[in-house]
Amino acid sequence: MTFATISWSAACDACGAALHCSGTQAVVGDRLRWDEEHLCPGCGTTVLVCGDTLPDHLRTRMLAEHGAARLALSDLPDRRLPILRVLRNDGGRTLPEARALLELILGGGHHGTGPEIELLARKLRAVGVAAEAVRQP
């Protein structure tokens, strides 16, 4: 689950031919990257964009195509502090936000794309917390 790819088709703005569109989200080092590519077989138009925070339209497609992943934790509740520290550092959350997210995770209510959850699981494993990204059934 270190990367997820989707592909779809859309009409080319320039010539109307069917574009080949694809999007990828991946864990690269300790962060997330995404890219989106549009290739037109009709007029040769190529669009390539990339960034770190996945745009909503790609995220929605990715969740629809691959389903959501969730974070599975073990060895709780005696190891909450390192978990909270990781959750705070990840995205600059406040402590109350990190606590709320941990409750969500423990309740199985925190979902994301495979790479998003995989990155969080890696950060948690790096501080000695047994965490795993699992597919939603």
Ligand SMILES: [Zn+2]
């Ligand atoms: Zn075209």
